[in-house]
Each structure stands twice: as structure tokens, then as C-alpha cells.
Amino acid sequence: MRDPQEKHPIDERFHQAFEQLPATPASSGWDSPSAKVWDNIQQEIQPRKNPLWNTRSWILLAFVSIALGVWWWNRPAPAPVEQPVQTPVQQPVTPVTAPEAAPLETPAAAGNAEMPTSAKEVPAKPAPLNKANTNTIIPVNSKEAESGEKAANTRNTKSEALPGSKSSARNTTEQKVGN
């Protein structure tokens, strides 16, 4: 690697001294590294099992948990919320006349006076299943329905003044609806 003419006696002396050493380490131990070197190398080359959850991660997690706990323990108490006092109001009882019960008439009942009672009487080809057919249609008298709707509207929109209560402005929402 280097020019032979540049050899120097000092170079030669050191070269011989260090390159012609015996293979076995010196008895004084000057050329033997301490055992801790190999221990450290082993630690470095061993595969790390889970670098995500090492000791540092656990310490950090514990610290965060403690900090959160201390904050939770020392947090300011929330101001008590005043509950509105509800006075019991006596509702006037209005007699409600129940409408006359109309006889239920189903189309099936109207058309067929007699229903088949046994499997033998069932027709061989039944009608196709239809949802509309399965629901029972209950005809309601139109007058009764109107009166019921009126009563409901009256109850919803107008309420009678309670005895001893003051008149107050109507709900604005209702006014808008009315307009």
C-alpha cells in the first residue's frame, strides 16, 4: 500500500512489535477486553421483543394516569343547578262521552257469512298472500271521526282557564301555526 522507500526505523519497530504478537493473549491481560464488553454487545444484538411497550412506555403511561387522577380529584365542584318548583295543578275533569261502538265489519265477514272451519273446506287454490288482504279494514263512521278530530283539536289548541289562574300570552309557536 505504501512506497517501500519511505520506511522509517520507528515505523518498522512498531510494526514488528504489534503485528508479530502471539495468538494467545498476554498473561498480564493488557490485550484482553473486560467481560462487560461482551455483555453489552449481547444486549445490543438481542432482538427486542416489543419496542412499543418497553419500560419507558409503562412509566409514561403510569405518569399520565396519575396526572389524570390528580386532576380528577382536585377538579372544581360544579355549581348546583336550581330545579324549577312545580306546583301541582288541578285539572278539571271533563266528562267524555265515548262514541257508540260501531259494529266491526270486515269485508270477509260481509262477503262470507260462514267461514271454513276445517281443512277440508279450505279451497284447493288459495288466494295469493297480500299484505293489504291481511290487514283488517275497520270502517269508521265519518261523522264520528269528524267529531273525534274536532274534540282533539279543541283539546290541543284551546285550554280552559284554570280557576284562579291569570291569563297569559299564548304560545308563539301556536300563533305562527295559526297564521
Next chain:
Amino acid sequence: MRQYSDQELVNGVLNGNPTLQSALYQQFSVPMFRVLLRFARDRAEAEDMLQDGFVRVFRDMSQFRSEGALGGWIRRIMVNTALSHLRKQRDFLRETDDFSPFENRMRTDEDFASNMDAETLLGYLQQLPPGYRTVFNLYAIDGYSHEEIAEQLGISIGTSKSQLFKAREYLKKILDKSFIV
């Protein structure tokens, strides 16, 4: 201790075999430690270099091509590790003029007490400033050329020659002192 072949050691390390990892370390730790002691200022620094060097060896074993000897490849890694350690030092390649005037008369091998052992010479070498010691090691003992040293250390060829010259003078001064004592 059983001696393993290079190929056995390489395969064992690549497979993560702890027995062969240990065998590789046992086989090469002493010769590599001797190399690193020359570059380090003391034993502790040499052990740091050895540890880093072997970690690199185990980590980069897949890059080893079986064309050359395993020992040569490991040695190159060790020298590179030593150089990277030394480059981190702030006073690396610092000029030191703390030695006596140059003497023209060259001493012979006999003058340098040929019976001096490597341990004694190592002690002298470690007294050199880091820059002198590094260039002297690379040139005189490891056989690098000035061009290679300049490239490795990121310095000019002139600086490499200058550092070698001063290293020789420094060693001569130290050896003269030791003879007087």
C-alpha cells in the same frame, strides 16, 4: 475452545445462533482489541470502540462476501469504527509543537531497544496526540498510503505527511526520555 471456520461463523451469526456469536467474539476479540488499543488514548476508549465495532460486525454480517478472510473484514470495520470515534473528538488533528528540535541522526533498531515489548510501545503510542497517533497507526502499522489516509480522515495529503513526520519526532522524543531514565 473449538475453532470454527469463517463460513460456520458467518452462517451462525446470520442465523442468530448465540453459541457461534460468542465463538466469533472469542476468536477475534483479542486481535481486534490490540488494533483498537493503538488508536485509543486508553483502555476504556478501546473497549468502547470494540463494543461498537462488534455490534456493527453482527449487524452487517450479511454484507460480508466470502472472497476474503473474515478477520480482514472485521479488522476493516474496527479501524473504521475507531476513526469515526476519533473524528468526533474536538481536538482531533490538533497541532502540537511540544517537543524538542528535530535531530537529523536516525536511530537504528538497536537504539530503540529491540527488547521493548508491545505493551511498553503501546504506552508510548498512547501518549501521542490523537491526530499524530492515528496517522502513524494507519501509515506505519496498518500500511495505508497517504492518499488513503487523507481520504479516510478528510484531510489533505500534505496534512497526512505532516502529521506522520511530527508523530515520528514525538515518539523519538518519548523514547529518548525513556532511555535517559
